[in-house]
Amino acid sequence: MAFSAAVSLEQGIPQLEAVLKQYFGHDGFRPGQREIVEQVLQGQDQLILMPTGGGKSLTYQLPALLLPGLTIVVSPLIALMQDQVERLQDNGIAATYVNSSLTPGQRTQREQAALQGRIKLLYVAPERLLSESFLPLLDQIQARVGLSLLAIDEAHCVSEWGHDFRPEYRQLARVRERYPGLPALALTATATERVRQDILSQLRLEDPHVHIASFNRPNLYYEVRAKHKDSYAELVHLLRQQPDAAVIIYCQSRKSVEFLSERLNRDGISALPYHAGLSGEQRAEHQSRFIRDDVPVLVATVAFGMGIGKPDVRAVIHYELPRNLEGYYQESGRAGRDSQTAQCILFFSPGDRAKVEYLITQKPDEQEQRIARQQLNQVMAYAESTTCRRRIQLSYFGETLQIGNCKNCDNCLRPLPLEDRTIHAQKFLSCVARCRERFGMRHIIDVLRGANTQQIRRHGHEKLSTYGIGQDQTVEEWQRLGRALLHQNLLEEATDGYSILKLNEGSWQVLRQQLQVQVAIPISAATPRLEESGPVQALDVDSEGLFQHLRALRKRLADDLGVPPYGVFPDTSLRAMAQQRPDSQTQFAQIPGVGTRKLEAYSAVFTQAIRAYCEAYDLPLGLMPELGRALGSGPIIGSTNTVASSPSLTQKLTLELYQQGLSLEEIAQQRQLKARTIADHLASLIEAGEISDLERLVSPDRHEVILATFKKLGSEALTPVRECLGEQYTYDEIRFVRALHHRSS
Ligand code: ADP
Numbered sequence: 001m002a003f004s005a006a007v008s009l010e011q012g013i014p015q016l017e018a019v020l021k022q023y024f025g026h027d028g029f030r031p032g033q034r035e036i037v038e039q040v041l042q043g044q045d046q047l048i049l050m051p052t053g054g055g056k057s058l059t060y061q062l063p064a065l066l067l068p069g070l071t072i073v074v075s076p077l078i079a080l081m082q083d084q085v086e087r088l089q090d091n092g093i094a095a096t097y098v099n100s101s102l103t104p105g106q107r108t109q110r111e112q113a114a115l116q117g118r119i120k121l122l123y124v125a126p127e128r129l130l131s132e133s134f135l136p137l138l139d140q141i142q143a144r145v146g147l148s149l150l151a152i153d154e155a156h157c158v159s160e161w162g163h164d165f166r167p168e169y170r171q172l173a174r175v176r177e178r179y180p181g182l183p184a185l186a187l188t189a190t191a192t193e194r195v196r197q198d199i200l201s202q203l204r205l206e207d208p209h210v211h212i213a214s215f216n217r218p219n220l221y222y223e224v225r226a227k228h229k230d231s232y233a234e235l236v237h238l239l240r241q242q243p244d245a246a247v248i249i250y251c252q253s254r255k256s257v258e259f260l261s262e263r264l265n266r267d268g269i270s271a272l273p274y275h276a277g278l279s280g281e282q283r284a285e286h287q288s289r290f291i292r293d294d295v296p297v298l299v300a301t302v303a304f305g306m307g308i309g310k311p312d313v314r315a316v317i318h319y320e321l322p323r324n325l326e327g328y329y330q331e332s333g334r335a336g337r338d339s340q341t342a343q344c345i346l347f348f349s350p351g352d353r354a355k356v357e358y359l360i361t362q363k364p365d366e367q368e369q370r371i372a373r374q375q376l377n378q379v380m381a382y383a384e385s386t387t388c389r390r391r392i393q394l395s396y397f398g399e400t401l402q403i404g405n406c407k408n409c410d411n412c413l414r415p416l417p418l419e420d421r422t423i424h425a426q427k428f429l430s431c432v433a434r435c436r437e438r439f440g441m442r443h444i445i446d447v448l449r450g451a452n453t454q455q456i457r458r459h460g461h462e463k464l465s466t467y468g469i470g471q472d473q474t475v476e477e478w479q480r481l482g483r484a485l486l487h488q489n490l491l492e493e494a495t496d497g498y499s500i501l502k503l504n505e506g507s508w509q510v511l512r513q514q515l516q517v518q519v520a521i522p523i524s525a526a527t528p529r530l531e532e533s534g535p536v537q538a539l540d541v542d543s544e545g546l547f548q549h550l551r552a553l554r555k556r557l558a559d560d561l562g563v564p565p566y567g568v569f570p571d572t573s574l575r576a577m578a579q580q581r582p583d584s585q586t587q588f589a590q591i592p593g594v595g596t597r598k599l600e601a602y603s604a605v606f607t608q609a610i611r612a613y614c615e616a617y618d619l620p621l622g623l624m625p626e627l628g629r630a631l632g633s634g635p636i637i638g639s640t641n642t643v644a645s646s647p648s649l650t651q652k653l654t655l656e657l658y659q660q661g662l663s664l665e666e667i668a669q670q671r672q673l674k675a676r677t678i679a680d681h682l683a684s685l686i687e688a689g690e691i692s693d694l695e696r697l698v699s700p701d702r703h704e705v706i707l708a709t710f711k712k713l714g715s716e717a718l719t720p721v722r723e724c725l726g727e728q729y730t731y732d733e734i735r736f737v738r739a740l741h742h743r744s745s
């Protein structure tokens with residue numbers, strides 16, 4: 001099709017940046033994106049492992065615009081699908097979805113649109129993709145407009161080893177077989193080796209390009225805080241520090257979710273609960289109120305989150321222990337998807353361990369218990385660690401952090417003071433030795449503290465020389481020391497699920513006085529460490545005021561349009577507006593996140609609001625620092641110029657729809673633009689020689705009459721021609737004929 005050829009092939013790959021700005025409003029690619037897009041355009045099968053927020057969706061959305069036929073996107077969640085499709089439509093991209101939420105009528109209509117080539121991206125749930133009626137439809141689409149790409153989002157759902165196994169995903173192999181030439185792009189944020197292998201084999205990726213992005217999320221600040229009786233007050237303080245920011249608080253159980261959200265509301269913080277015990281309707285309502293910024297705080301169990309596209313979550317707080325480290329990475333990773341600073345805070349009480357351990361003993365299967373216990377230990381190791389939090393998380397995904405100090409976690413920013421615990425460590429280790437390395441931590445501590453338990457009596461351990469030598473320490477203090485020894489590899493724990501303590505070479509070095517043991521002073525004793533970390537990059541006072549003003553405007557617009565606020569603009573764009581205060585459409589176009597469609601839709605209302613605010617508060621306008629420099633050689637301005645001489649991209653999209661047989665009104669509706677704008681596009685396209693057959697715009701006999709009038713009156717001014725022709729000829733018809741006439745003359 002003319003559109004794709006013009007953009008991707010003839011004008012070459014540098015055009016990708018122009019398309020990126022035009023349709024998505026981004027000024028550049030994120031790491032990896034460009035390479036992936038190029039490979040997609042070349043028809044290469046790919047597996048993309050990229051963390052949440054890395055920008056995976058763009059890697060199939062952008063090629064979908066450039067490739068000739070239809071891109072199918074398989075996505076497991078209805079909410080996720082709707083959200084993405086709305087974002088795309090907002091940007092003037094022809095996308096739609098079919099899933100079980102539609103009436104049969106709606107479904108047929110959308111399927112027809114796809115069949116007629118009026119759609120570039122079609123989102124489907126996996127079960128629909130494989131239904132009786134859908135495969136034949138795909139065959140027809142393939143025959144008529146062509147299938148260009150199969151994108152499989154959340155591809156880990158194909159693996160039983162992942163955390164969201166969906167059997168329907170297995171059936172995707174059938175689609176792969178049916179269309180052998182159709183390239184596939186599998187995407188996931190879950191990257192363990194096992195899952196990776198499963199995706200490759202289950203989805204039959206052929207000689208795939210595997211792209212593994214770093215799982216490091218440098219914009220996320222990680223901190224672990226001790227949980228104690230004042231933790232609730234700390235939590236409230238944290239929330240009050242940034243009163244409007246979107247925050248997710250995770251708890252383990254429904255009960256604690258309900259309890260905490262009620263308590264927060266009583267204390268004047270509006271919060272909504274979310275857990276599997278609520279009705280589907282309530283859940284959907286709470287989720288959408290959170291997404292729409294009606295309520296800033298959502299208190300949830302892990303039931304909440306997968307597929308939540310809200311990019312401006314500023315903090316994810318775990319008020320209770322997460323179940324495993326991967327879960328923690330995914331949940332905390334819902335913060336800061338917009339790459340702006342965000343906080344991930346875990347409130348941790350060593351006592352939580354007992355709760356989780358109890359839950360584990362309730363599991364029927366022994367193997368399951370073992371896995372769960374091992375996962376619990378990893379979480380504990382993370383929470384109690386005195387080294388970089390980021391390093392621990394990344395090492396879980398097999399990745400090594402290249403820098404020594406990440407500068408964005410509590411342990412790197414404010415290392416804990418250490419104390420010498422060699423003597424206590426020696427007592428502990430020698431007790432393990434006296435008990436013949438056949439007991440777990442609990443029993444060792446009982447012996448040290450001189451407890452009178454049945455187990456001690458049964459084994460005669462009250463007679464050991466280490467019995468009762470540790471009464472100066474509490475059970476908790478001993479546990480902390482024991483775990484520190486494990487973390488520092490000065491002691492071992494059998495991994496068969498029984499947690500028997502064993503000595504190793506390091507233990508003997510400690511016992512032989514060859515090694516000192518340094519342990520961090522517990523976090524509860526240290527001063528709270530959050531104060532020093534700014535929640536988001538601070539704006540100056542003036543810009544902050546304007547930012548809040550623009551946020552309020554965004555909220556009003558979003559509510560009117562029935563979309564979430566980030567559907568209007570992300571925080572990043574509003575911040576840039578508040579700082580740079582664009583004063584014209586040209587300046588507004590430079591704000592990150594402003595593409596053609598958003599420029600048309602919002603430039604006027606936002607620049608107007610900015611102007612009024614700046615006048616009221618006497619602030620300078622138009623502080624666009626990059627403008628002068630960018631004009632000369634900037635890649636974006638440069639490539640936009642190239643496009644300007646030929647039809648612009650927005651005109652090309654109109655052209656494509658026109659060539660697919662849509663009427664002017666249908667194009668306007670499809671692109672959510674005014675009919676006048678589309679008429680302008682069409683007139684320019686006619687004049688540029690892109691459209692030469694006017695039959696569908698002006699009937700041949702009317703064409704002739706109009707042309708004759710032009711010949712009589714000249715074609716410079718339209719009004720006299722219109723007056724001569726009378727009311728039944730429209731301005732549009734006249735200008736289309738004139739455009740054609742100008743070209744041929
Ligand atoms: P993922 O699917 O990997 O979790 P998304 O595709 O949802 O990530 O993208 C996360 C956020 O990053 C979105 O808000 C998106 O608009 C933004 N984004 C993606 N690519 C870019 C880019 N090249 N420049 C700026 N922002 C981007």
Ligand code: ZN
Pocket residue numbers: 387388389390391405406407408409410411412413
């Ligand atoms: Zn760190």
